[in-house]
Amino acid sequence: MDDVTLYIGEPSCDMAHLAHLELLTPTLEESERFFVEYLGMTVSERRGNSVYLRGWDDYAHHTLKLTAAPVPGMEHFAYRVSSPQALERRVTKLERSGLGLGWIEGDAGHGPAYRFRTPDGHVGELVWEVEWYQPTPETKPALKNQASRFPARGCNVRRLDHINVFAADVRATRRFLQENLGLKLTECIIFDGGTEKGAWVTANNKGYEIAITEDQTGARGRFHHVCYAVDTREEVLRAADIAIEFGYRIEYGPHKHAVQQTVFLYVIEPGGHRIEIGCPGARLVLAPDWKPIVWTEAERKRGQAWGLPTVATFHTYGTPPVEVTR
C-alpha cells in the first residue's frame, strides 16, 4: 500500500479536465430524449448515427456523444490537455507505455486526438483543439459568462462532472492514469488483504473526474456511470421527483456518498447506462499536498454518508451488461 500517493512521478498540470465521453446505445432516440428532456441537456449537432450533447454550462461543443449500436457501452472517454506541449509530453509517455493506440483525425467538435487503452481495456483519448459552443438565438444566455441559456427543462444539469469505470484491476487502472496522464489520487478504498476496491482521480480541483470501481462480475473494461452536476443538493432531490414522473428507473439514491461526499441520484437511461445527477457542493481539493484518503473495509461496511447500504447492483450492473456470475 505504499503506492497510495497523490501523484506517481512528478506533479503535473498536463491534463486540464475530463472533456467528453461517447456512449453506445441500442435506443438512440429514447436515450436522446432522456438526456434532452429529463436531464435538460441540449443537442449541438447530429452527424451520422451520433448525437452530440452538452449541459447548459459546458463550454465545449459537446461533453456527451451518443452513438447508435446494438450493445450499450462506453466507446471512449476524452481528456482535454492544458496545452499543445502537454499533449506532446503525454503522447510520448503513452507511446512508451505500450498502451497507445495512435492518432485519430478528430470528430465533430474537436481536432486530432491521441488514443490509448487503460490496462483494463477502456479506450481514452487526449485532445487539445476543442471547438467552443456557439450559442444560437434560442440558446443564447442572458449573462455572457455562461456557456448557454439555462434551459429550465428537466434536471437542468449544468456540466459534465465525472465518469466511473468498472475495472477488474482497479489498482492497475488507477496507476496507469496517474503515471501516464498525471492524474492525482484523492481517495481510494483498500480492503483487508490489500485489494484496491475503488479509486478516485482528478486533473484539477474537483474531488474526482474518473472513479474506478471494482467490477465484481470479473469482466474487464466496462462502464459504470457518468455524472452530470447540478448546483444544489435540492436539485438532486428534484431529479428524483422528475425521474419518477418520466418513469425512469431510480437504481440508488438520493443519498450522499461517504467517499467524496457527493449527493447523488443514479438513474438507468433507456439504453441501459447508469447516469448520475450529482452535487459536489462547494467541496474542492485545493491542497497541493493532499494525502489520498484510504477507506478501510470496516469503514465501508458502515454504508454511505448517512448510513444507506450500497445497492448490490452497484458492484455488478454496468455496460455492456454481463451475466452476474459471481
Place this chain on the structure above:
Amino acid sequence: MDDVTLYIGEPSCDMAHLAHLELLTPTLEESERFFVEYLGMTVSERRGNSVYLRGWDDYAHHTLKLTAAPVPGMEHFAYRVSSPQALERRVTKLERSGLGLGWIEGDAGHGPAYRFRTPDGHVGELVWEVEWYQPTPETKPALKNQASRFPARGCNVRRLDHINVFAADVRATRRFLQENLGLKLTECIIFDGGTEKGAWVTANNKGYEIAITEDQTGARGRFHHVCYAVDTREEVLRAADIAIEFGYRIEYGPHKHAVQQTVFLYVIEPGGHRIEIGCPGARLVLAPDWKPIVWTEAERKRGQAWGLPTVATFHTYGTPPVEVTR
C-alpha cells in the same frame, strides 16, 4: 485592451490556492465572535494579540488571522504554492519585479514566506510549508475526508473562497498578479474610455480567488472584502436570516452577481470589514483556453444578475476607512 488575456506570459500552475489573509481589527473580541458565532468558523490557535480561524473544511491551520490594531485593514494575504520549486521560481520573479519585500520566518500554521507588495500597496506572501489542521475530539468529523466537524452553528461556512481588494489602479494590480504569480484573468470590467474598473483572477478552477475593485475614493491598497463559501444558495439566504438576528448590518444582498454569478451576501463585521458569504454553485472555470469575459459600461449599467443596482458604498466603503472625497 489587447492585454486582456488569460495569462501574461506562460500558463502557470505555480500557485495552488489562496491560502489565508490577516485582518486588523480594533474590536478583536467582537470580531472573533462574528466569525465564530455568526459565520461558524473555529479558532485553531491564539498567539499574542492574534486569533487564527478556519472554516470547517479548510484543511490548513487557518485561513483567517485576526490581529488587534487601532485601525481595521488587511495586513497581508497569502498564496500557497504548488511546490518548493514553484516557490523558488516565483520568488525570483518577484525579486526582479522590484516589489519583493523579502522573507519572513513564518507564523502559527506555516513556515517561511516571501513577502511582496502589489503596485497599489497590498502586502502579499507566498508560502509552501503549511500545517494541516489536526482535529481535536470536539472537532473530529464523522467522515474522514472532511477537514473537521460540521459545526451546525451560524452560517456554517465551509471554506475560504476569495478576497477582493480595492485598488486605485486595477489594471496595474491585475497585471502584476498575472505576471508575477501566474494567475489567470477570468473576467473584468472595462468602461468606455478604457479604464479597468474591476478584474477577477484565479490560480485554479475557482472562477476567482482575488478580485480587484476600483477604489472610487482614490485611496491605494485598501481592502474590499473576504468571502467564505457555503454549499448552497439557500444557505446564503439563511446567512441573511441569521445576520439580522445577530443585529449585524447587511450592506448588500442577498442577490446574484452578474460577474462570476456568485450568489452573495455582504455583512459588515464589528471591526468594520466587509465580509461576504457566497455560493458559487457548481460553476468552475475548467477550460485551459478560457477567454476572459470583458464586461462593458453599458452591460454593468444593467445592475447585478437579477437587476439589483450595486449599492453606492460598494465602490467606496472599505478598510481602512477613508473620507469619501469623490
Place this chain on the structure above:
Amino acid sequence: MDDVTLYIGEPSCDMAHLAHLELLTPTLEESERFFVEYLGMTVSERRGNSVYLRGWDDYAHHTLKLTAAPVPGMEHFAYRVSSPQALERRVTKLERSGLGLGWIEGDAGHGPAYRFRTPDGHVGELVWEVEWYQPTPETKPALKNQASRFPARGCNVRRLDHINVFAADVRATRRFLQENLGLKLTECIIFDGGTEKGAWVTANNKGYEIAITEDQTGARGRFHHVCYAVDTREEVLRAADIAIEFGYRIEYGPHKHAVQQTVFLYVIEPGGHRIEIGCPGARLVLAPDWKPIVWTEAERKRGQAWGLPTVATFHTYGTPPVEVTR
C-alpha cells in the same frame, strides 16, 4: 386602531381557500406563454377568448383564467366555501351588506357563484361546486396524492398562493373581507396618524390569501399581483435565473418580505400584470387566537426582512395602469 382584530364578529370557517382569479390581458398568447413556459403552469381548457390554467398541485380545474381584453386588470377573484351551508350563510350576509351583485351561472370548472364588490370595487365571487382536475395521460402524476405531474418546466410553481389588491381605502376593504367573508387579519401596517397602508387576511393556515395594498395613485379597485408558490426558497432564486433567460422584467427581488416573511420575486408578465413567485417555507398561522401583527411606520422604514427598500413602483404600478399623478 381598536379594530385591529383577528376576526370581526364570530370566528368562521365558512371560507375554505382562495380559489381562482381572472386576469384580463391585451396579449393573450404571450401571457399564456408566460404562465405555461415560464411559470410551468398547464392549460386545462380553452373556452371563447379565455384560457384556464393551474399549477401542478392545484386540485381544481383552474386557479387562473386569462381572458383577452384591451386593458389589463383583474376581472374577478373567487373564494371556495367550506360547504353549501357556508355559501348560504355568506350570500345572506353579502346581500345585506349592499355590496352583493347576484348569482352567475358558473363557468368552465365551477358551478353557480355569488358575486359581490368590495368597497373599493374589486369583484369577488363565492363558489361551492368546483370541478376537480382530471389528469390526462400526459399530466398523470407518478404519485396519486398529487394533482398532476410535476412538469419540470420553467419555475414549476406548485399552487396558487395569494392575491394582492390595490385599494384606495385599505381599512374599508379589509373590514369588508373580515365581516362578510369571515377572513382573519394576520398582519397589517398602520402608519403614524392611523392610516392603514396594508392588510393581510386569510381563510386558513396560510399566513395570507388576500393582501390589500394602499394604492398611492389614488385609484380604486386595481390589482397589485397574484402569487404562485414554490416549495423552496432556492426555487425563487431559480425563478429569477429563468426570468432573465426569457427576458421578462424583474421588478423586485429576490428578497424576503418583513411582513409575512415570504421569499419573493416579482416579474411583469407580457400583459402588464405583476406576478409573484413566492415561498412561504413551513410558516403557518395555526393559533386560533393569533394577534394580528401591527407594523409601524418606523418599522417599515427599515425596508424588507434583509434591508432592501421597497421599490417605488410597488406602491403605484398595478393593473389597470394609471398615470402616476401623486
Place this chain on the structure above:
Amino acid sequence: MDDVTLYIGEPSCDMAHLAHLELLTPTLEESERFFVEYLGMTVSERRGNSVYLRGWDDYAHHTLKLTAAPVPGMEHFAYRVSSPQALERRVTKLERSGLGLGWIEGDAGHGPAYRFRTPDGHVGELVWEVEWYQPTPETKPALKNQASRFPARGCNVRRLDHINVFAADVRATRRFLQENLGLKLTECIIFDGGTEKGAWVTANNKGYEIAITEDQTGARGRFHHVCYAVDTREEVLRAADIAIEFGYRIEYGPHKHAVQQTVFLYVIEPGGHRIEIGCPGARLVLAPDWKPIVWTEAERKRGQAWGLPTVATFHTYGTPPVEVTR
C-alpha cells in the same frame, strides 16, 4: 371500506392544531441535549423532573415536554381547540364516547385540559387556554411576526409538525379521532383483505397532524415518532449531516414518503424515541371536499416516493420498546 371518508359526521373546525406532546425519557439530560443542541429547540421552562421545549416559530410556551421516567414512551399528546365553545362540544362528545378521562388542572404553559384515551390506549387531551411564549432578550427575534429568534444551531427546526402513533387497531383509532375530535382523514393504506395499515388525519391544512401506523408487534398504544418541520428539503439533508457529527443513529432517510410526500429523516434520540425532521414543502390540503387517498398493498410494495423500501424497524420499533415477537 365505505368509511374511508374525510369526516365522520359533520365537517368540523373545533380542533385548531396539534399542540404538544409529553415524552418520557430515561435519559433526560441527554435527551434534552438532543433537542436543544441537535434539533435547535429552546427550553422555555423547567419544572419538577420535566423540561418544556419549543421550536423557534412555535408560538406557545412549549410543544414538547420531556419528563424523566424509567421507560420511554409518550405520556400524552394535546390538541388545542378553536374556542371555549369548541372545547365544550368536544368534551361532551368524549364523555359520551366512554373514553373520556376527565379534567386536569393544567400544566406549565396551559390551563385546564380534558383528557381521553384512544381505543388503543394513547392518552390525549384538549386544551383552550394556552400561554404564548414570551421572548427573552436572548431569544427576541429581529422580525416580530416570528415567535422567537432563529437559533442558528443544529437543525433549526421551525415548529412541531405531527406525531405518529403505533396502534394495534389503526381503523378504530382513526375513526375515534374523526368522530370525537372532528379530524379529517387525508390518506390511508388499506391492504388486500381490508386491514387498515396506516391512516393520516389532520385538523387543518397540514396534510396530517396525527399519523397512525399499524404496530406489527401487536402491542397497543405505543408511540412511533414526533416530527419537527424545517423550511426546506435541503435542511433535511443538513439534518442528516449533523446527525452523523453528533453520532446520533439515523434509522431511515433522508428520502421522501410516497404517502403525504414529506421529505424525511428519522433519528433515534438518546432516550429511545424516534424523531423525524421533515419538510412538507408548500403542500397543503385546502379542498373542503378532499377525497382521502387510499393506497393499496400493491402500491405500497413499490416503496417510498423514490423507491427506497421502508426499513423493517419502521413497523416494529417504537416506545415503549417491546420484544419483537411477530
